Amino acid sequence: MSGVIDLLFWAFGASAVVTGWLVFRTDSMVRAAYWLMASFVAVGGILVLLDAQFLGLILILMMAGEMTIMAIFMVMFMMNPAGLNPMTMVHQHRASIISGAGAFIVLALVALFANFLAEPVPTGAEPTVDLGVELLGGSMLVFETAGVALLAVMIGAVALVSQQGRFGDAEAGSLEPSLETEGP
Amino acid sequence: MNALASVVFVALVLLVATYLVAVIDATIMIRVSRGRGYTGVWMDPIARAARLMMQRGSRTERPDLQVWFLAPALLAGLGAVALASIPVAAAVHVADNGAGIVLFGAAMLQVMVAVFLHGWAANSVFPMLGAFRMAAAGMSMSIPFSLALITTALPAESLSVGAIIVSQEGLWNVVRQPLGLPVYLITALAFSFWGPMQLPDAADLAGGTTAEISGVALLVWRVARIGVLVALSAMGAAAFLGGYLGPVLPGWLWMMVKTAGLATVMVWSGHHFARMRIESVVFLGWTLLLPIALVDVFLSGALTL
Amino acid sequence: MTLEAVLLVSAALFGIGVYGALSQQSFVMIMMGLELMLNGAIVAAVGFWWGTTGGNPEGQLLAIVVMAVMAIEGAIGFALVTNVYRVRKADITEKLRKLRG
Numbered sequence: 001m002s003g004v005i006d007l008l009f010w011a012f013g014a015s016a017v018v019t020g021w022l023v024f025r026t027d028s029m030v031r032a033a034y035w036l037m038a039s040f041v042a043v044g045g046i047l048v049l050l051d052a053q054f055l056g057l058i059l060i061l062m063m064a065g066e067m068t069i070m071a072i073f074m075v076m077f078m079m080n081p082a083g084l085n086p087m088t089m090v091h092q093h094r095a096s097i098i099s100g101a102g103a104f105i106v107l108a109l110v111a112l113f114a115n116f117l118a119e120p121v122p123t124g125a126e127p128t129v130d131l132g133v134e135l136l137g138g139s140m141l142v143f144e145t146a147g148v149a150l151l152a153v154m155i156g157a158v159a160l161v162s163q164q165g166r167f168g169d170a171e172a173g174s175l176e177p178s179l180e181t182e183g184p
Numbered sequence: 185m186n187a188l189a190s191v192v193f194v195a196l197v198l199l200v201a202t203y204l205v206a207v208i209d210a211t212i213m214i215r216v217s218r219g220r221g222y223t224g225v226w227m228d229p230i231a232r233a234a235r236l237m238m239q240r241g242s243r244t245e246r247p248d249l250q251v252w253f254l255a256p257a258l259l260a261g262l263g264a265v266a267l268a269s270i271p272v273a274a275a276v277h278v279a280d281n282g283a284g285i286v287l288f289g290a291a292m293l294q295v296m297v298a299v300f301l302h303g304w305a306a307n308s309v310f311p312m313l314g315a316f317r318m319a320a321a322g323m324s325m326s327i328p329f330s331l332a333l334i335t336t337a338l339p340a341e342s343l344s345v346g347a348i349i350v351s352q353e354g355l356w357n358v359v360r361q362p363l364g365l366p367v368y369l370i371t372a373l374a375f376s377f378w379g380p381m382q383l384p385d386a387a388d389l390a391g392g393t394t395a396e397i398s399g400v401a402l403l404v405w406r407v408a409r410i411g412v413l414v415a416l417s418a419m420g421a422a423a424f425l426g427g428y429l430g431p432v433l434p435g436w437l438w439m440m441v442k443t444a445g446l447a448t449v450m451v452w453s454g455h456h457f458a459r460m461r462i463e464s465v466v467f468l469g470w471t472l473l474l475p476i477a478l479v480d481v482f483l484s485g486a487l488t489l
Numbered sequence: 490m491t492l493e494a495v496l497l498v499s500a501a502l503f504g505i506g507v508y509g510a511l512s513q514q515s516f517v518m519i520m521m522g523l524e525l526m527l528n529g530a531i532v533a534a535v536g537f538w539w540g541t542t543g544g545n546p547e548g549q550l551l552a553i554v555v556m557a558v559m560a561i562e563g564a565i566g567f568a569l570v571t572n573v574y575r576v577r578k579a580d581i582t583e584k585l586r587k588l589r590g
Contacts, residue, residue, distance in 0.1 A: 002490075009490040013498040016532075020505045020525050024513065028248065030304050036521050037297065039502075043528050044290075046498065047552075049490065050539040054343065055552050057286040059531070062556060064293040065326055066524075066563055068300055068319050073517050073567055077580045082248065082307065089514040089581065096511035104504030111496030118492075119543035127549060128282045128343055134546035135553075142550060146557045153561045157568035 009049050016042035029074040029081040037067040051121050054128040190278040194268045198260075201414040202407050203229055204444065209451050233403055241399035248305045255302035256404040262298060263411030266291040270418045271346045273428050273435035284345040285337060288419055289330050292375050295412055296322030299377065299384045302405065303393035314392030317462050318384035321374050324469025329371035331477035332364045336423040338481075338488045345419075349427035356426045360487070363480040365424045367473050369450065372416040374465065376409060379454025383462055417446035495536035502529035514581040516570045520563065527559045 019038040026032050040063040047056030075081045090096075121127065135143050206229035214225065269287045271277035279287060296318060303315025337343050339360065340351035348357075358365045374381040385392040394402055421427060421442035428435030460468070502525055509522025531552050538548025570580075579585050 006490050009494065013494070016498060016528075017501045017505065020502055020528070023521055023525070024505070024509045024518070029517075031248070031251070032518070032521065034251075034297070034301065036524060039525065040528060043502070043532055046495070046532060047535050050495065050535050052535050052538070052549055052552070053281055054283040054286060055531075055535060055549055055556075057283050057290045058553075059556065061286065061290040061293050061330070062560065064290070064297050065323055066560070068296055068323070069563070069567065070517065070521070071300060071304075072316070072319060073570070077517055077570065077574065078515060079580075082246070089518075090512045091514050091583065093512055096508050099511055100504045100506075100508030102504075103507045104500050107500030107503060108497055111493050111500060116492055116537075117541040119541055121539055121542075121544040125544045126282055127544070127546070130544065130546040131549045131553075134550060139547065139550050142554065146554060149561060150557060153564050157564045160565075160568040161571045 005049060009046060012042045012045040012049065015039075016046065027080070029078040030071050033067050033071040033074050036070070037063055040067070051125075052127055054131060190268065191264075194264050194278055197272075198264055198267055198411045198414065199407075201418075201443070202410045205410050205414055205447050205451065206232075208444070208448050209454075212448075212452055212455050233407075236398075236403040236406075237400055239399040239402075241401055242396060244306050244308050244396045247307045247396075251301050252305035252401070255298050255305060256401060256408055258298040258301065259295065260404065260408035260411055262291045262294050263408055263415045266412070266415035267418060269345060270415070270422050271349065271427065272439050277346060280345045283343045285333055285343050285348065285419075285423070288345070288415075289333060292329070292412070292416065293322070293326055295375050296326075299393060303384060306393075306396040308396050310389045310391070310395040311393045314384035314386065314389050314395075317386075317389075317392070318377060320462055321377075321381060321383050321465045321469070324466045325371040325374040325473070328367050328469060328473035328477040329375065331474075331481055332368040332371065333419070333423060335361055335364055335477070335481050335484045338484045345422055345427075349422055349429065352426040353429060356424065358424045361424075361480055361484050363476055363483070365420065367477050367480065368420055368424065369446070370468075370473060372413075372420060373450060373453065374469070376413040376416055376450070378409075378413060378450060380457040380460050381465060382454070382459050383465065386459060388459075413447060413450060414443070417450065418443045420446045492536055492540035495540070496533060499529040499533035499536065502526070502532065514583055516566075516573070516580065516582065519582070520566045520570075523562060523566075524559060527555060527562070531555050 016039050019035045019042065022035045023032045023039070026035060041060055044056040044060040044063075047053075047059060050056075207225055210225045210228040265279070266288050268278035269280050269284045269291070271280055277284075281287075299318040299322075300315045303311040303313075303318070305311075334343075336348050336357050339357070340348040342348070370381075373379055374383075377384050383392070385394050389395065391397075394405060397405065418439070421439060425442045425446070426438075427442070428439045430438035433441075506522045506525030506527075506529060509525060510519050511522070513519050513522060534548065534552045534555060538545070538552070542548045573585070574580055577585060
């Protein structure tokens with residue numbers, strides 16, 4: 001049984017990394033959004049294998065909405081959403097490859113050579129029940145702060161993109177000041 | 185159940201249930217369907233499927249071919265995963281763990297992704313519009329959908345669907361939480377894009393995401409869509425109508441009867457109500473259903489405590 | 490499936506996220522790099538919860554807080570991207586040149 005779990009873990013882990021890599025290799029922008037979705041689904045699978053079933057499934061649930069929004073934004077803002085003409089839009093490419101590889105190497109060295117405690121989750125524990133009790137018990141303040149932060153972000157995001165301000169159309173103020181002293 | 189048996193079981197249940205829902209649909213449409221070559225209610229779905237299978241498949245210019253074939257398969261897979269999380273009898277389930285209802289919610293929200301991909305694949309205007317409509321409708325209806333289902337977990341004190349069914353032994357959730365089932369049914373209509381919420385494949389978009397699709401691909405898409413409807417009805421029956429609990433008949437028969445009842449209600453609403461505009465659907469989701477779902481959560485929490 | 494394996498996967502996701510966030514010119518692709526980094530962080534947090542805390546639920550709470558942060562960053566990020574486009578008509582970072590030295 002643990003052999004199957006190991007195999008599944010490596011399958012999910014490999015797909016998470018490979019689809020994460022494909023996000024930045026593919027030409028089609030909508031496919032990039034959905035490769036990221038696939039990476040999140042693989043990570044959700046890893047979380048379920050790690051006994052955190054609620055977290056894994058909630059991740060997949062959240063990412064359905066978020067990746068659809070990202071796909072719509074891709075179609076809105078990218079010049080080439082279907083990737084019909086291949087193009088590379090990268091800057092400081094070598095520096096970013098070195099940074100990415102460096103980050104991976106440093107974290108991998110920490111992972112392999114640090115001494116971690118070994119206190120696994122006891123078999124027969126119910127992590128969902130424990131999480132529920134903790135959320136509404138000892139860590140209620142964390143939960144409420146996160147809720148208020150999300151509310152603030154919702155109001156802030158709507159305020160940022162709303163077309164109508166208090167003093168009229170918000171786009172009226174977005175003209176740059178001209179070089180003449182009078183005029184718009 | 186071992187893995188292969190589970191997959192075969194779920195696939196068989198889904199196919200048979202899809203056929204039965206198509207029969208219900210044909211029965212309700214019976215005054216419209218009669219024409220040349222009408223073969224009776226039981227053969228009508230099979231006749232329509234055979235005609236679709238004999239059609240030629242179509243192609244557009246520069247489509248996204250992998251996505252074109254992925255989207256119907258994804259929709260069918262999501263319906264199967266959702267159905268797998270629902271117990272059909274006491275302790276007979278495929279995939280109901282400690283967070284079974286979250287698995288169902290995750291699978292059903294991914295339907296939005298599948299429909300968007302289906303509309304994106306054809307590289308054409310009307311399918312893209314259908315995909316955008318489904319994204320808007322899906323985002324608006326996700327939260328009331330999830331809230332209505334999570335509320336049924338409150339009396340059960342567990343997120344497992346089996347525990348939710350068992351908690352209804354005294355009183356069905358449709359009586360304890362009267363606001364839950366209407367909200368759930370309306371959002372279920374949106375997620376299986378049926379009837380008044382038939383936005384992505386709408387007739388005013390020349391078939392929407394199915395505008396450029398014909399033949400076997402169209403048949404698979406339609407069968408998968410009815411499969412999603414079956415999964416949503418089964419969860420409605422399990423979470424609100426008491427699942428397999430019932431006096432005389434065996435558990436699975438009660439489950440079938442209740443699922444068929446909810447499926448009939450949804451299919452009937454498809455023929456009875458006109459399709460809503462997308463602005464109305466978004467307005468409905470955010471300003472009407474979301475507050476009602478929140479009131480449902482508060483009332484149910486107060487009653488449970 | 491040991492703790493080291495989970496952390497290796499998390500490190501790989503984080504590294505790819507760093508590459509993406511630094512190398513992409515388009516705002517939405519940069520945000521995808523950020524999401525991948527947060528992905529790696531969630532895997533690492535749940536991995537540590539699974540392997541070293543013995544079931545203390547505050548580990549899962551950390552993962553939920555990171556998920557809330559992902560949602561917050563996505564919302565504000567998209568709002569800012571939309572606003573920058575409306576004001577400066579810029580959809581890639583190369584077009585924002587006013588503070589360039």
